[in-house]
Amino acid sequence: MKSASAFCFLVLILFVCAGDLAAQGTLYKESSAPAETRVKDLLSRMTLEEKIDMLGGFEAFYIRPNERLGIPKVKMADGPLGVRNYGKATAFPAGIAFAAAWNKDLTRTYGEMIGKEARSKGVHIMLSPGVNIYRAPMCGRNFEYYGEDPFLASRMTVAYIRGVQSQGVVATVKHYAANNEEYDRHTVSSDVDERTLREIYLPAFRAAVEEADVGALMTSYNLINGVHASQHQHLINEVLKGDWKFDGLVMSDWTSTYDGVAAANGGLDLEMPSGQHLNRDTLMPAIKAGNLTVATIDGKIERMLRIMFRFGFFDRPQLDESLPLYNPESRRVALQAAREGIVLLKNEGSLLPLDRGKVSSIAVIGPCAHPAVTGAGGSSKVEPFLSVSPLEGIIAAAGDRLKVFYSAGVDYDLETLFRQSQFYFISEKNETVRGLKAEFFANPDLTGAPSLTRTDKQVRFNWGESSASPGMPTDNFSARWTGKIRADVDGDYEFYVQGDDGFRLSLRNQVVIDEWHDQGATLKSAKVSLRGGEQVDLRLEYYEHSGDAEISLGWRRVSESKDSEALRLAAKADVAVVCVGFNPTTEGEGFDRPFELSKDQEEFLKSVASVNKKTIVVLIAGGNVAMSGWIDDVGGLLHAWYPGQEGGTAIGEILFGDVNPSGKLPATFEKKWEDNPTYSSYYAREKKLAYTEGVFVGYRHYDKKNVDPLYPFGYGLSYTTFQYRNLKVTPSASATDPKIKVTFEIVNTGGRGGAEVAQVYVGEQNPAVPRPVRELKGFEKVWLKPGESKTVSIDLDKSAFAYYDVGRKEWVVKPGKFDVSVGSSSRLIRFSQQVMLSK
DSSP, X not given: OHHHHHHHHHHHHHXXXXXXXXHHHTXXXXXXXXXXXXXXXXXXXXXXXXXXXXXXXXXXXXXXXXXXXXXXXXXXXXXXXXXXXXXXXXXXXXXXXXXXXXXXXXXXXXXXXXXXHHHHTTOOEEEOOBOOOOOSTTOTTGGGXXXXXXXXXXXXXXXXXXXXXXXXXXXXXXXXXXXXXOTTTTTOEEXXXXXXXXXXXXXXXXXXXXXXXXXXXXXXXXXXXXXXXXXXXXXXXXXXXXXXXOOSEEEOOTTOOOOHHHHHHHXXXXXXXXXXXXXXXXXXXXXXXXXXXXXXXXXXXXXXXXXXXXXXXXXXXXXXXXXXXXXXXXXXXXXXXXHHHOEEEEEGGGOXXXXXXXXXXXXXXXXXXXXXXXXXXXXXXXXXXXXXXXXXXXXXXXXXXXXXXXXXXXXXXXXXXXXXXXXXXXXXXXXXXXXXXXXXXXXXXXXXXXXXXXXXXXXXXXXXXXXXXXXXXXXXXXXXXXXXXXXXXXXXXXXXXXXXXXXXXXXXXXXXXXXXXXXXXXXXXXXXXXXXXXXXXXXXXXXXXXXXXEEEEXXXXXXHHHHHHHHHHHHHSSEEEEEEEOOTTTSBTTBOOOSSOOHHHHHHHHHHHHHOSSEEEEEESSSOOOOTTTGGGOSEEEEOOSOOTTHHHHHHHHHTTSSOOOOOOSSOBOSSGGGSTTTTTSSOBTTEEEOTTTTOOTHHHHHXXXXXXXXXXXXXXXXXXXXXXXXXXXXXXXXXXXXXXXXXXXXEOSSSOEEEEEEEEEEESSOSSOOOSOEEEEEEEEEXXXXXXXXXXXXXXXXGTOEEETTTTEEEOOSEEEEEXXXXXXXXEEEEEEEEEEO
């Protein structure tokens, strides 16, 4: 009997154990299990080969799935101006426009809309936000980012990420780090000292990790202090994963991995868009040789699996079919963002808002007036369901009584021009051949016999990092195009060349454009008089040193009739609105743009201002442009950035006063390029880009050098006025744990409702190390009706007073005196109070 009982008990034990083992066998599939438990369980079931295979991207925009284990195919999409790659989507204003709105709640809502649209397309990971600092106005991707100040950028970053991730979508903060120019981005080293990195270029990334708990981070193309970002041991393993305790996924930007073993040991978890370097052929021999550990590989897979479990990718479909692809809610947010992000920079004689009862006609002219320029170029460019141009928005806002005239004035569709320009040459057989004779040389100086000779019907090439032709080097090559052109009629003709690196154009054996030096993608033009029927010899020479390679050539007759028509309309209208700036061809990813507007736009703008004293400029650009040649001649200036699909509506509403502008500059606008702190160091020398200005970026430099900018950081006009009063600052605090509350009142003393952005700055008196005069440490956007007042309260903690001590490798606050200031810009300080931090 006892033996029978014992047998039954043994059977029971075996049954229970079997049940436990069965449960363990599906543990990673149990949604109720802790995420870390599921990660460890699934990791234990993967072979080393399966793990390594996951380290390389799949089908360009996916993490590789594993059918055997049920690991899903994780889908990514470009951002941050919208959900790209999978059809039409809402085109939101550019990131810098959100920074100009200074509205954290709006930015969070924008993130939520991005998250919802991502779910409507089954996207798991959004490749946004971009949070690099605006260092100089020419950077081709400034428009994606949040301006020059690390505190402002951090607040926008946190808000956006929280919004996206609240919808079950992973946000990816990028580009880590010091990616502040696009020119030659694969090979240039950003040489930055540690304190400058910590205080200026890393805070937004740190905030993304420590405050927003971002799921993923993307490294940049450039090198930092001589080491590629995708294999940077210090920045990834020591700072990101060590100091900040980041436990999410670190991925490369597309084709920005350069050494598989170095990247694996340097902290990169996922190579995109494929495993060109992180693959079995590279990593298995390194493991066998002891140069790479299996534990390092396991750590990368753990990070991938962690975000999959954390965001529920194993437990539900990512595609949410209840969400509309075309979301009216997103459209409303895009419109509100455009309204709040547009900055009124000049309003001479209260020209604006336009009075419908006094203005009977308005001329809307310029290349950016119609069709809409919703965003700049590159991976952030979104094809919207619809878009409203400034012309359309102004017509809608003007109403039926006002006459609206329109002319482009200047044709700035260079993409079409490059494709359609006509050339010919006479062959050795004395035959006329359409196109140009092209000769390519495997050296940068056009010497020796050409390695390749061919006919190119047009010159419109963007080779990027690739070779111009099989057998040609990807760097250090040159090319020459020769042939003829024939003008149809007598007149002035404009010739355009855009190139990266050097180029020069000759007509009749006379050089008319000479840019024979290393540079990012640069557009230059020259005006030449030609006779009808004249055969003109043409020669274009080009060289590529390193990095991206591109060259384009186009020409056309200067349309005097179009210019004359536009000027005639401007002269007869009560008001002229001139829309100028850049577009996806002339500003965007992979190249830096000029500081100046194109010569024909600037000349046209000055011509309009000469015939209509009530000229208002609407600027479409990712930052500042050279304005000294025309700013004094115009009555008004709106900076619209890239305002997204609803930008035209917002522009019309602001011009006519239906919306009171409330945007403030997120970057200092210099009077001239020479005033910028990076003027002598922006362009790399021998592949080294020295950040010689240190922590004195943007307004920090202008304050230190006492240089007056054209428009200061934080500046923006309104149609109403505001008064600040009753400042109260906590009188004293401990340097070890300062907690200070700043309170004050703002009163709307004008006749219109509006919003003011109150800015709190902190500056240390007699600092032990060089520190800025003042730094932004708090802000609040306040909406007020006429006569209404509100009390604003802003808390300052240790971070508001600290600097990074390189020797101690930590943030420190020294006891002493600090100025706490409240202003409506970095230069318009309303009041200031001294506080003492004791030991």
